[in-house]
Amino acid sequence: MCGIFAYLGPRQASTVLINGLRRLEYRGYDSTGIAVKDGTIQLHKKVGKVGDLETILPTQVPGHIGIAHTRWATHGIVNDSNAHPHQSVNGKVVIVHNGIIENTRQLRTSLTVQGVELQSDTDSEALAHIIERELSVDNNPEKAVRRTLHLARGTWGLCVLFLEHDVIVCARNGSPLIIGQGDDEMFVSSDPHALAPYTHRVVFLEDGEIATLTSTSMKLSTLKGKDFNPSITVLEEDWGESELGEYPHFMLKEIYEQPDALRHCISGRLDRVQGNGRLGGLELEPRDLGKVPHVRLLGCGTAYNAAEIGQIMIEKLARIPAVAHISSEFRHNDPVINPNALHFAVTQSGETADTLSAVKEIHLKGGSVFGVVNVVGSSIARECGKGVYIHSGPEQAVASTKAFSNMVAALSVFALQIGRSRSTSKERGKQLINGLQEIPHLIEEYLENQGPILEAVEMIKDAKCVLFLGRGISAPVAKEGALKLMEIAYIPCLAYPAGEMKHGPIALLEEGSPVIFIAPNDHVKMKTISAIHECKARGARVILIHEKGDDIANEADISIPIPPVHSLLSPLLTVIPMQLIAYHTALALGCNVDRPRNLAKSVTVE
Ligand code: M6R
Numbered sequence: 001m002c003g004i005f006a007y008l009g010p011r012q013a014s015t016v017l018i019n020g021l022r023r024l025e026y027r028g029y030d031s032t033g034i035a036v037k038d039g040t041i042q043l044h045k046k047v048g049k050v051g052d053l054e055t056i057l058p059t060q061v062p063g064h065i066g067i068a069h070t071r072w073a074t075h076g077i078v079n080d081s082n083a084h085p086h087q088s089v090n091g092k093v094v095i096v097h098n099g100i101i102e103n104t105r106q107l108r109t110s111l112t113v114q115g116v117e118l119q120s121d122t123d124s125e126a127l128a129h130i131i132e133r134e135l136s137v138d139n140n141p142e143k144a145v146r147r148t149l150h151l152a153r154g155t156w157g158l159c160v161l162f163l164e165h166d167v168i169v170c171a172r173n174g175s176p177l178i179i180g181q182g183d184d185e186m187f188v189s190s191d192p193h194a195l196a197p198y199t200h201r202v203v204f205l206e207d208g209e210i211a212t213l214t215s216t217s218m219k220l221s222t223l224k225g226k227d228f229n230p231s232i233t234v235l236e237e238d239w240g241e242s243e244l245g246e247y248p249h250f251m252l253k254e255i256y257e258q259p260d261a262l263r264h265c266i267s268g269r270l271d272r273v274q275g276n277g278r279l280g281g282l283e284l285e286p287r288d289l290g291k292v293p294h295v296r297l298l299g300c301g302t303a304y305n306a307a308e309i310g311q312i313m314i315e316k317l318a319r320i321p322a323v324a325h326i327s328s329e330f331r332h333n334d335p336v337i338n339p340n341a342l343h344f345a346v347t348q349s350g351e352t353a354d355t356l357s358a359v360k361e362i363h364l365k366g367g368s369v370f371g372v373v374n375v376v377g378s379s380i381a382r383e384c385g386k387g388v389y390i391h392s393g394p395e396q397a398v399a400s401t402k403a404f405s406n407m408v409a410a411l412s413v414f415a416l417q418i419g420r421s422r423s424t425s426k427e428r429g430k431q432l433i434n435g436l437q438e439i440p441h442l443i444e445e446y447l448e449n450q451g452p453i454l455e456a457v458e459m460i461k462d463a464k465c466v467l468f469l470g471r472g473i474s475a476p477v478a479k480e481g482a483l484k485l486m487e488i489a490y491i492p493c494l495a496y497p498a499g500e501m502k503h504g505p506i507a508l509l510e511e512g513s514p515v516i517f518i519a520p521n522d523h524v525k526m527k528t529i530s531a532i533h534e535c536k537a538r539g540a541r542v543i544l545i546h547e548k549g550d551d552i553a554n555e556a557d558i559s560i561p562i563p564p565v566h567s568l569l570s571p572l573l574t575v576i577p578m579q580l581i582a583y584h585t586a587l588a589l590g591c592n593v594d595r596p597r598n599l600a601k602s603v604t605v606e
Contacts (some may be wrong), residue, residue, distance in 0.1 A: 391406065
């Protein structure tokens with residue numbers, strides 16, 4: 001989704017900006033641009049990738065102050081004029097903006113009445129014109145931005161460059177912005193990952209804050225005009241360079257990284273002697289956990305699917321109600337919040353706007369929320385204050401793989417911890433720990449012998465629709481498999497709990513319809529077999545993910561065995577063949593595996 005990078009300092013700004021944009025690329029975007037000041041302001045923008053922008057840049061873009069942007073269209077189609085930066089009518093102000101200005105129609109109309117000819121269809125451009133107008137009042141960049149933002153309604157992460165001032169003013173409201181402080185140089189980014197090559201000393205702007213930056217100074221104030229001192233955070237976790245290495249795509253690399261990522265996630269969090277989980281970041285004692293009335297988990301997309309698995313594990317081990325919610329629905333349903341309940345916000349990026357809003361809704365109503373987050377220092381991690389980092393490392397492919405596994409693993413450790421404080425015996429706890437510690441090795445074993453994935457790809461790649469079915473803990477895994485295939489191979493997919501198939505989706509089945517079943521050797525397997533028979537009786541062809549050595553393989557047209565696994569942890573194994581099926585199908589169809597169309601890695605608008 002949209003990304004911002006800005007620079008002030010001794011280096012050539014254009015080089016730093018292009019490097020910054022490259023590190024934002026993984027988030028997904030459709031156009032890009034930079035503006036650099038050196039007496040005049042040079043502005044270059046273009047539909048396409050950062051590489052495309054480079055082709056139109058002159059060999060020299062002199063200047064040491066600049067702003068840059070990757071756009072993911074919200075207001076206005078994907079074209080060059082809607083790309084950022086946007087310049088004011090007299091060229092004195094140039095802005096890049098993330099977020100959505102809700103009263104854009106009103107602002108644009110009033111500018112048109114004043115004779116301003118708008119150059120784009122965006123909500124952002126209006127801000128540039130209004131800042132320029134306000135600048136003419138007192139020639140004070142910070143005050144001009146502040147007065148403009150008082151007129152705007154909506155969300156923003158904003159950087160403003162001025163023709164006549166050697167400063168960048170930035171502001172945040174609902175869209176992340178982080179200032180990086182170097183030695184006599186200053187950086188701004190919407191993503192801490194992009195700052196890592198330059199500095200680890202950062203200031204996270206909060207909603208309603210404005211920063212006025214020179215290369216050597218940082219002045220912070222609120223939207224109301226109150227100055228305050230910056231609080232510098234030193235980012236400890238460095239994602240490092242995430243290069244492809246021997247892999248053709250990040251998605252494949254990240255699928256193969258799952259065993260090690262899982263080892264990181266569970267390391268130091270399991271107490272083998274007591275058969276217990278130990279998530280120190282929650283700061284919850286057994287007596288606190290014993291009193292919890294219920295648990296709610298929030299997430300979007302893959303994170304929601306992981307949350308649904310968490311829900312099942314928590315109910316099974318702790319015998320208290322747990323429920324997973326889709327974040328984007330949560331606050332709009334005016335949920336009743338019990339301050340004694342536990343809430344978890346599950347998110348890879350930690351920037352998903354829908355999940356952040358859900359967290360704020362709970363806070364507003366007196367509840368507290370724990371983050372289950374990958375990106376350290378992200379907005380949701382900071383808004384929650386406490387929680388669990390899932391330690392997947394950088395996930396660059398838009399289709400989430402290793403973050404899903406680590407969300408499930410982190411939630412299983414929590415389920416164990418709350419379970420042990422209530423109804424789970426030490427013996428059962430130890431079995432789960434053994435199971436969890438075996439998982440990385442079992443995934444490695446499976447990856448060495450993946451089964452007939454390419455045969456499965458042949459069966460589904462030209463299908464009108466693929467149905468994914470699983471029961472119990474495999475029902476959310478079916479959803480995750482469908483989401484993966486749909487988002488990167490663009491094949492319409494439906495996922496259902498297998499028992500629900502006969503209540504509707506069965507109508508879709510015809511001779512040759514592909515159906516993917518997930519049927520580990522658990523207590524609902526026999527029920528799943530009935531659903532397989534119902535599908536086959538209607539001519540469907542069955543791809544079956546099952547445990548090695550299980551007779552259920554005889555039910556399959558294509559059988560994909562996984563190593564036998566603890567029944568509560570089966571999602572960590574059954575999901576892997578589905579990730580591979582999605583990956584290879586996308587490749588077979590010539591799709592862009594890592595950057596699927598229309599999608600963004602981090603969805604920062606509601
Ligand atoms: O960063 P988050 O985990 O909050 O992202 C949530 C979803 O946008 C994300 O899982 C999305 O569904 C992925 N592209 C799935 O592969």
